[in-house]
Amino acid sequence: MPDFFDGVELVPLCVTIKMSEAGRIESALDSEGIDYTFEITPAVRRSILSIIFGSAKKGVMFLVPEEKYGLCRTILEKEDLSHLFILD
Structure with missing residues (x-):
């Protein structure tokens, strides 16, 4: 993790x-x-084949400062990327 995220x-x-x-x-x-x-991080794609065969892949998980979380969700919603949110 980059040093500027310390604390x-x-x-x-x-x-x-x-x-x-x-x-x-x-x-x-x-x-x-x-x-x-x-x-x-390991990521599972939701599909019939992944359920049957268990296809775990490598994914990219984005982490943001807690105080910017709501803003980041809004930004990604505008870009039609809300389907990628990690469920709360």
């Missing part, structure tokens, strides 16, 4: 397995001047 409470915002969506998330947050970090 900052980070909360998970969203996760994606698609690099194109990760790029869109980065662009949306960057354009609003939001500081964020990410980590690689």
Whole structure:
């Protein structure tokens, strides 16, 4: 985790397995001047095949400062990325 997040409470915002969506998330947050970090995490895609065969993949989970969480959700909703939110 970057040093500038020392002492900052980070909360998970969203996760994606698609690099194109990760790029869109980065662009949306960057354009609003939001500081964020990410980590690689196991992610399960919701589909019939994943239920049958259990296809876990690597995903990108974005974490944001807790005080910016609501704003970040609004930003991603405007970009039609709300389907990637980690459920509360």
